[in-house]
Amino acid sequence: MDEEYDVVVLGTGLTECILSGLLSVEGKKVLHMDRNEYYGGDSASLNLTQLYRKFRPDQPPPSELGRDRDYAIDLVPKFIIATGELTKILVHTEVTRYLEFKQIAGSYVYRDGRISKVPSTEMEAVKSPLMGLFEKRRAKKFFEFLQNWKDDDPTTHQGLDLDRDSMKTVYEKFGLEAGTQDFIGHAMALYLDDDYITKPARPAYDRIILYTSSMARFGKSPYIYPLYGLGELPQSFARLSAIYGGTYMLDKPVDEIITDGNGNFAGVRSGSETVKAKQVIGDPSYFGAGKESSDGKIRVIEDGKVVRAICILKHPIPGTEDSDSCQIIIPQNQVGRRNDIYIAMVSSTHNVCAKDVHVAIVSTIVETSTPELEIQPGLNLLGAIYDKFVTISPLFTPTSPGTADNIYITRSYDATSHFETVVDDVHDVFKRVTGKDLVLKKRDVEVQE
Amino acid sequence: MSKQYQFKLVLLGESAVGKSSLVLRFVKDQFDDYRESTIGAAFLTQTVTLDDQSTVKFEIWDTAGQERYKSLAPMYYRNANCAVVVYDITQTASLEKAKTWIRELQRQADPSIVIALCGNKLDLAERRQVSQEEAQKYAEEEGLMWTETSAKSGEGVQEIFTAIAKKLPLTAPPSARAGVPRPGTRTGVDLGKQQGGTPGQQEPCNC
Numbered sequence: 001m002d003e004e005y006d007v008v009v010l011g012t013g014l015t016e017c018i019l020s021g022l023l024s025v026e027g028k029k030v031l032h033m034d035r036n037e038y039y040g041g042d043s044a045s046l047n048l049t050q051l052y053r054k055f056r057p058d059q060p061p062p063s064e065l066g067r068d069r070d071y072a073i074d075l076v077p078k079f080i081i082a083t084g085e086l087t088k089i090l091v092h093t094e095v096t097r098y099l100e101f102k103q104i105a106g107s108y109v110y111r112d113g114r115i116s117k118v119p120s121t122e123m124e125a126v127k128s129p130l131m132g133l134f135e136k137r138r139a140k141k142f143f144e145f146l147q148n149w150k151d152d153d154p155t156t157h158q159g160l161d162l163d164r165d166s167m168k169t170v171y172e173k174f175g176l177e178a179g180t181q182d183f184i185g186h187a188m189a190l191y192l193d194d195d196y197i198t199k200p201a202r203p204a205y206d207r208i209i210l211y212t213s214s215m216a217r218f219g220k221s222p223y224i225y226p227l228y229g230l231g232e233l234p235q236s237f238a239r240l241s242a243i244y245g246g247t248y249m250l251d252k253p254v255d256e257i258i259t260d261g262n263g264n265f266a267g268v269r270s271g272s273e274t275v276k277a278k279q280v281i282g283d284p285s286y287f288g289a290g291k292e293s294s295d296g297k298i299r300v301i302e303d304g305k306v307v308r309a310i311c312i313l314k315h316p317i318p319g320t321e322d323s324d325s326c327q328i329i330i331p332q333n334q335v336g337r338r339n340d341i342y343i344a345m346v347s348s349t350h351n352v353c354a355k356d357v358h359v360a361i362v363s364t365i366v367e368t369s370t371p372e373l374e375i376q377p378g379l380n381l382l383g384a385i386y387d388k389f390v391t392i393s394p395l396f397t398p399t400s401p402g403t404a405d406n407i408y409i410t411r412s413y414d415a416t417s418h419f420e421t422v423v424d425d426v427h428d429v430f431k432r433v434t435g436k437d438l439v440l441k442k443r444d445v446e447v448q449e
Numbered sequence: 450m451s452k453q454y455q456f457k458l459v460l461l462g463e464s465a466v467g468k469s470s471l472v473l474r475f476v477k478d479q480f481d482d483y484r485e486s487t488i489g490a491a492f493l494t495q496t497v498t499l500d501d502q503s504t505v506k507f508e509i510w511d512t513a514g515q516e517r518y519k520s521l522a523p524m525y526y527r528n529a530n531c532a533v534v535v536y537d538i539t540q541t542a543s544l545e546k547a548k549t550w551i552r553e554l555q556r557q558a559d560p561s562i563v564i565a566l567c568g569n570k571l572d573l574a575e576r577r578q579v580s581q582e583e584a585q586k587y588a589e590e591e592g593l594m595w596t597e598t599s600a601k602s603g604e605g606v607q608e609i610f611t612a613i614a615k616k617l618p619l620t621a622p623p624s625a626r627a628g629v630p631r632p633g634t635r636t637g638v639d640l641g642k643q644q645g646g647t648p649g650q651q652e653p654c655n656c
Contacts (some may be wrong), residue, residue, distance in 0.1 A: 037519070038521075038523075069557070090640060096640050098524060102637040103638055228527065232524055235522040235523070235524040238522060239522065239525075242514055242515045245514075247517070248514075248518060248520035249518040249520060250518065250519055251519055252518070272637065369635075370483075
């Protein structure tokens with residue numbers, strides 16, 4: 001550890017590993033450390049032993065769940081949206097060669113006490129009970145308007161201005177019912193609450209197009225998922241970093257962030273060893289996680305909490321046609337909340353658990369002092385729950401951009417159902433660390449045929 | 450038409466025993482005396498043709514230095530069909546380290562994995578610290594293939610990879626063997642084909 005590095009990265013979550021990989025490819029000398037003996041930090045996938053050790057240190061995993069190594073239980077419920085930014089990074093960095101993906105079989109939305117599939121084909125749309133016949137016609141006009149929109153062709157605008165008019169205005173122009181607005185805003189634009197309705201329509205438009213183009217990409221659902229769990233993603237970017245000279249140290253305690261007399265980053269201490277570097281990037285848990293750090297600075301603050309319940313099931317989720325995987329969205333209006341409840345379910349098809357086991361994570365943004373009760377409407381949809389592990393995770397954001405003191409802190413994994421905000425964070429941190437925009441270019445690799 | 454098989458081969462062993470050099474010799478028939486620690490050697494493949502004209506394509510994973518501080522990812526061992534565990538015949542400690550890696554493989558990898566123990570730097574035999582008898586005895590006890598090689602002169606290199614190819618179970622297609630998907634027999638979605646989408650399948654959602 002005596003060498004000097006360009007960048008020290010703390011924590012091997014997906015955000016940090018993507019950054020580490022990209023910076024190594026750029027030619028930076030990177031040292032990447034994690035206090036855990038496994039990769040992934042808060043975005044890891046754990047085997048049974050690791051899962052029980054984390055949540056129930058006194059209890060060994062029940063033998064009836066099968067072999068330890070068959071399990072990769074995600075700590076954070078997210079899927080990859082097929083045509084999103086993460087997919088672009090995966091393809092451009094060619095880490096796809098280490099990974100294999102499968103589709104998520106379906107996306108469902110809860111309405112009036114039951115769940116219905118979000119239509120993925122015209123046929124499904126015609127049959128869907130989510131809208132009446134006349135409403136379907138109105139919705140069709142609405143989607144055609146979005147699909148045909150061209151910024152530089154006013155004849156496609158139908159008198160609307162996406163940058164000025166609110167989404168409410170757009171919905172009203174097409175006469176869409178409240179239930180349809182709910183469906184579009186929450187099950188397709190994937191907004192967690194209703195704040196978007198009164199804001200300019202552009203972001204909602206972008207989100208709906210992302211959803212529909214992702215749906216069209218592979219069919220069935222807009223999502224794909226890596227075999228062996230989400231924890232494969234950070235591992236693959238860590239390998240990319242290592243191939244480009246990045247040094248990896250797991251199981252390495254990080255005891256102190258050392259700053260010089262001016263408060264600027266100088267190095268990191270682990271036990272009696274100290275490593276010097278020009279810059280440090282790390283997840284919030286390495287920077288006080290809401291408390292004062294050793295030099296009296298508050299570097300991250302809490303910005304809400306997410307409650308997540310990892311549920312082990314011995315059956316598929318009722319009402320999903322025995323899907324091997326799915327997303328279920330419970331829009332906030334349906335259960336008298338401010339934020340949606342999400343369910344993300346995967347199974348042995350994705351090599352994350354033993355055969356006949358299904359793993360569902362129910363999550364939402366915490367609104368009350370009894371978060372576990374808040375996810376009850378989601379738990380109620382699962383049928384019998386074999387075992388359940390609940391976490392309440394604060395969402396931390398950095399208090400400073402880091403450009404002044406060379407301390408760059410990433411954000412916690414939020415409640416959204418995909419990785420787009422993670423990639424936003426990657427772009428943002430990359431720009432602050434290197435002073436330039438992240439441009440994805442194909443890297444030079446030796447591949448022999 | 451002759452049959453083609455593809456297998457994932459992982460390299461293990463202490464730093465500086467010559468893992469990358471061994472692969473460089475096998476894949477490119479080259480050797481570099483002053484090769485730095487592995488950088489950029491991402492992903493190599495090499496094909497071996499067997500007597501019956503069937504071909505075995507090795508997809509070779511180098512450690513990329515991640516073995517140095519207990520930080521090889523589970524992804525590395527995942528679905529590995531064969532492993533070459535390398536030690537340096539001039540360093541006794543490197544054999545001990547190789548034994549540790551073999552225990553790790555027996556714990557983490559698929560039980561059907563074919564493991565070859567390989568004593569490298571045979572060109573430095575005058576400085577030998579690990580006797581052939583000792584290594585061979587250990588390999589026999591553990592049911593491993595064993596050989597000595599010199600990545601520098603090329604001695605034994607082609608032979609060990611060919612021997613592994615012969616030992617791999619070729620009776621069933623690799624994908625059917627353990628029921629696990631692997632590169633070359635992909636069953637999932639292909640992200641690489643970004644443009645144009647999947648022809649003749651789904652229309653955009655027209656709900």
